[in-house]
Every structure is written in structure tokens, then in C-alpha cells.
Amino acid sequence: MSASHASTAKKPATATNNLEPFWMPFSANRQFKQHPRMLVAAEGMHYTTDDGRKVLDATAGLWCCNLGHAHPKIVAAVQKQVQELDYAPAFQMGHPKAFELASRLALLMPGSLDHVFFTNSGSESVDTALKIALAYHNVRGQAGRTRLIGRERGYHGVGFGGISVGGLSNNRKFFGALLTGIDHLPHTHNLAENGYSKGLPKWGAHLADDLERIVALHGAETIAAVIVEPIAGSTGVLLPPQGYLKKLREICTKHDILLIFDEVITAFGRTGNAATAAEVFDVQPDIITMAKGLTAGTIPMGAVAVDKKIYDAFMKGPENAIELFHGYTYSGHPVAAAAGLAALDAYQDDNLFDRTRELEPYWQDAVHGLKGLPHIIDLRNIGLIGAIEMEGIPGKPTARAFEAFLKCFEKGLLIRTTGDTIALSPPLIISKQQIDEIFDTLSTVIKGLA
Numbered sequence: 272m273s274a275s276h277a278s279t280a281k282k283p284a285t286a287t288n289n290l291e292p293f294w295m296p297f298s299a300n301r302q303f304k305q306h307p308r309m310l311v312a313a314e315g316m317h318y319t320t321d322d323g324r325k326v327l328d329a330t331a332g333l334w335c336c337n338l339g340h341a342h343p344k345i346v347a348a349v350q351k352q353v354q355e356l357d358y359a360p361a362f363q364m365g366h367p368k369a370f371e372l373a374s375r376l377a378l379l380m381p382g383s384l385d386h387v388f389f390t391n392s393g394s395e396s397v398d399t400a401l402k403i404a405l406a407y408h409n410v411r412g413q414a415g416r417t418r419l420i421g422r423e424r425g426y427h428g429v430g431f432g433g434i435s436v437g438g439l440s441n442n443r444k445f446f447g448a449l450l451t452g453i454d455h456l457p458h459t460h461n462l463a464e465n466g467y468s469k470g471l472p473k474w475g476a477h478l479a480d481d482l483e484r485i486v487a488l489h490g491a492e493t494i495a496a497v498i499v500e501p502i503a504g505s506t507g508v509l510l511p512p513q514g515y516l517k518k519l520r521e522i523c524t525k526h527d528i529l530l531i532f533d534e535v536i537t538a539f540g541r542t543g544n545a546a547t548a549a550e551v552f553d554v555q556p557d558i559i560t561m562a563k564g565l566t567a568g569t570i571p572m573g574a575v576a577v578d579k580k581i582y583d584a585f586m587k588g589p590e591n592a593i594e595l596f597h598g599y600t601y602s603g604h605p606v607a608a609a610a611g612l613a614a615l616d617a618y619q620d621d622n623l624f625d626r627t628r629e630l631e632p633y634w635q636d637a638v639h640g641l642k643g644l645p646h647i648i649d650l651r652n653i654g655l656i657g658a659i660e661m662e663g664i665p666g667k668p669t670a671r672a673f674e675a676f677l678k679c680f681e682k683g684l685l686i687r688t689t690g691d692t693i694a695l696s697p698p699l700i701i702s703k704q705q706i707d708e709i710f711d712t713l714s715t716v717i718k719g720l721a
């Protein structure tokens with residue numbers, strides 16, 4: 272065998288805690304492995320690091336641990352489930368908890384969104400929603416509706432569907448031709464018009480009219496669906512201008528185009544006193560994608576809620592025929608379903624969606640209390656979400672925010688940065704005192720940034 276061929280020879284034994292083999296997702300691998308930041312335990316609002324420090328979680332993990340960490344109800348439910356029924360085949364077989372969770376979710380979803388398809392992540396939820404949209408038009412005799420419309424700066428996970436409708440250049444440009452037949456609406460971020468908005472910004476509803484331009488360009492009869500995040504999270508917390516989502520809804524309805532809300536980070540109480548941002552913003556989509564807060568981050572699970580008219584369109588033809596050729600080995604996994612049911616109980620029993628609304632004014636004052644500190648060019652908030660946008664260091668984009676991230680971590684605070692924006696999304700169980708702690712630390716750190 273020539274030296275250039277890969278070898279299957281056994282590797283020499285290496286230390287089991289070697290950091291090298293794990294190719295970390297969305298991470299600067301080499302930098303991290305030189306200076307690792309390891310979390311070894313978590314409870315309530317705090318992580319514990321491997322050197323025994325407590326770190327206040329201002330990000331709910333990655334926008335997922337809305338109930339804080341190690342919620343006793345979820346811990347008990349998962350332990351019990353894994354012993355009782357660890358796995359059940361998902362195709363042509365069922366187990367009660369998946370049906371129960373779907374029923375509970377159907378009740379939580381707005382309007383006529385009353386059927387639920389289970390996935391294992393936000394990315395899978397997005398690709399599932401896009402496929403359902405295409406197949407929906409197909410089964411009702413409109414197979415020409417194949418175009419999908421996303422939005423600039425949108426993040427819809429990392430599947431090929433999600434990066435195609437997504438609008439983040441780095442997530443797209445390395446990965447070939449992507450899906451064809453995709454168009455993008457303009458993003459809605461405008462600091463000159465909307466800087467330092469509290470809640471939804473006033474300017475920009477007209478940006479939804481761009482959908483009419485796209486419809487005119489391609490013909491409505493070629494367009495299957497529009498997908499947007501009600502609040503664009505990963506790109507730096509971009510809030511929808513007042514009236515914008517309603518306008519999108521109106522234009523979609525007019526042209527028989529499905530409207531998909533990607534609520535992977537906004538669902539489960541993040542934005543106000545309802546399960547979904549759709550309800551908080553009073554706009555009814557045809558499909559909602561979820562993940563993260565569904566199990567409060569404890570077990571991977573995603574879900575896609577669809578309007579009754581969509582499910583019904585598939586329930587035609589012989590009853591012994593499979594209606595949708597799509598699904599995952601772990602769709603509705605018993606342990607994930609048990610975690611989901613326990614999470615829904617906990618949201619309800621602890622009134623956590625109401626709590627978001629109660630804490631919102633305090634949170635808003637705390638976010639906007641940073642105004643005037645060096646480097647800050649915008650502050651934004653809604654529900655229990657906050658964004659601190661900083662001016663980048665010339666020629667070194669992201670460096671300033673990343674330095675803030677490292678300094679906060681040293682001081683016992685976990686934040687999340689994207690570009691030069693700090694995004695905050697604490698567990699909904701946070702106390703006012705912990706909100707103060709977040710902003711005291713941030714204020715000290717930001718004042719000390721280069």
C-alpha cells in the first residue's frame with residue numbers, strides 16, 4: 272500500500288482525556304484546546320467548572336435550558352423512562368408518551384396548529400418543515416410550488432435546507448451549490464432608524480413588502496413557503512419591526528404561500544406570556560419549528576407543528592399507504608418524550624411563561640441601563656432576551672465581544688457572543704438579584720475592554 276493511502280492500522284493508546292480527537296462544533300478548536308473551558312456540572316442557574324467555580328448561566332446553555340439546570344421533574348422523568356422503555360421503533364409502531372406529548376403540544380400551539388412531527392434538533396425541524404411544505408403543495412396538485420424564501424441574516428440550523436434558506440454567509444459559502452430555487456427577503460436590522468429600541472422597533476414594517484417583489488419576479492404559483500425566525504437570534508438578536516410579521520402573513524395568505532415560523536429559540540416562554548412568539552406577536556403561521564426549550568435542553572428533541580389543513584391534505588388515498596416519506600429513527604424517542612412532558616409540566620406548574628412577562632420590565636431596564644458605556648452602539652430587548660451590540664475593533668471583527676466573553680467567564684458569568692454582539696437569554700427561573708449580577712459583571716467587563 273502506498274504511503275498516501277489511509278491506513279486502518281491500530282492507533283497507539285492515547286490518554287482517554289486527550290482533547291484532540293473531538294472536532295468541536297462552531298468552535299475555534301485550536302484556541303480552545305490550548306485554553307479549555309470545561310463545564311462538569313450544573314444545577315438551577317449555575318454551571319460548575321472543572322476547577323470548581325460556579326458560573327451564572329445568562330444564556331440557558333445555548334438558548335435551551337429555559338427551566339435552568341437539572342430540574343427535578345425532568346431528572347426524575349428521564350430516570351424512570353430510561354428504565355421502563357428505553358427505545359421503541361418509531362416507524363409503524365408507537366409508544367404512549369409520544370402521542371401524549373404531541374397532544375399537549377397541539378394544545379399549546381396557536382390556532383389550528385394541531386399536529387406535531389417529532390425530530391431530534393432544530394436543524395432537523397427546519398428541514399422537516401421545508402419538506403412538509405413542498406410535499407403539501409405536491410399532494411394537493413400544486414407540484415410547481417417548489418421555491419422557498421428565507422431571509423438575509425436568518426439562521427435555520429445547519430442542514431442543507433436550513434443553510435439554503437438561511438442568510439449567514441459563513442454558514443453557506445463553503446458548502447457548494449445548496450438547494451436551488453431559493454430567494455431571500457432583506458433583513459430588518461437598521462440602527463439609524465431603530466437604535467436603542469425597547470421591545471419591537473417602530474421602523475421597518477414595509478420591508479415585508481419585498482415579498483411582493485419576489486412573488487412578482489417568480490410567480491406565486493412557483494413558491495411553496497416563506498421561513499423566518501420571529502426574532503433572528505443567532506445573527507445577533509434582530510427584532511421584527513412592529514407590523515412586519517403581520518404583513519408577511521397577509522402577503523403569504525394572499526398568494527397561498529405557507530408561512531413557517533422558526534421558533535427553535537423563541538418557543539417555550541422566551542418572548543412573553545405564551546408558549547410561542549407567534550402568540551405573543553399575534554401572528555398565525557402555518558408551521559412552527561421547535562427544539563431546545565421543548566425538553567429544556569436535557570435530551571435532544573425537536574418538533575414541527577403544522578396546521579390542520581396541512582395534515583389533512585396528506586390523509587387521502589388508501590389507508591394502508593404511508594402518507595409522508597420522512598422520519599427519523601429517534602422521532603418521538605421515549606426518553607426525549609418523557610423529558611418533554613416533564614418540561615411542559617414544569618413550565619405550567621411554575622407559571623414560567625407568566626414569569627417572563629413579569630420580569631420583562633426589570634430585564635428591559637437592566638439591559639438599557641448599560642447605555643453610555645464604551646463601545647456600545649445598540650441595546651435591544653424583548654421577553655427574556657437581550658442584545659448588546661458593540662462596535663468592532665477595526666480589522667478584527669468579533670474580537671471585542673469574544674474578549675468580553677472570556678472576561679465574563681473568568682468572573683463567573685456565561686454569556687454568548689455572535690459577531691460583536693453579546694446575546695443574553697437566561698433561564699426563565701432567573702431572579703431579579705441574578706439579573707443585577709449579570710449586568711454588574713457585564714458593566715465592569717465592558718468598561719475594561721480594549
Ligand code: PXG
Nearest residue numbers: 333392393394426427428504505533535536
Ligand atoms: N433554527 C433556529 C432559529 C436556531 O436558532 C436552529 C434552527 C438549529 O437548531 P439545532 O438544534 O440543530 O442546533 C437554531 C439553533 C446562538 C446559537 O448562540 C443558536 C443556535 C444554536 C447554537 C447557538 O445564537 N440556534
